[in-house]
Amino acid sequence: MTGLARIYLNRGHELYEMGLLGKAEEDFSRSLAQQPDYGPAYHNRGMARFFQKNYPAALADFDAAILLTPDQLPPYAGRAMVLDRVGRKDEASKAYAAACKLGWKAVCKE
DSSP states (O other), rough: OHHHHHHHHHHHHHHHHHHHHHHHHHHEEEEEEEOTTTTTHHHHHHHHHHTTTTTHHHHHHHHHHHHTTTOHHHHHHHHHHHHTTOOOOOHHHHHHHHHTTTTOGOOOOO
């Protein structure tokens, strides 16, 4: 990860933790402008957007993160939460199953 991308990403984390979701989203976007192939930054921006109830943008970010980091659990979990929240239950169920396979045991159906 490049220096400037990391700076924006780290500051975005701090802003997110402070509850400044719009500002965090801006910094995650700045990080992605510097390094558009970094999946975790898409996930982080997706979370900021999710909690701002910008579900279409959050879903797009989680999908981008999945394309870039298909073996990572967080974007699958985010995708499942968005789909569940917007009432797309069948798709949410599939997303939860994918998250289960990657280790999110709380959503696994026995």
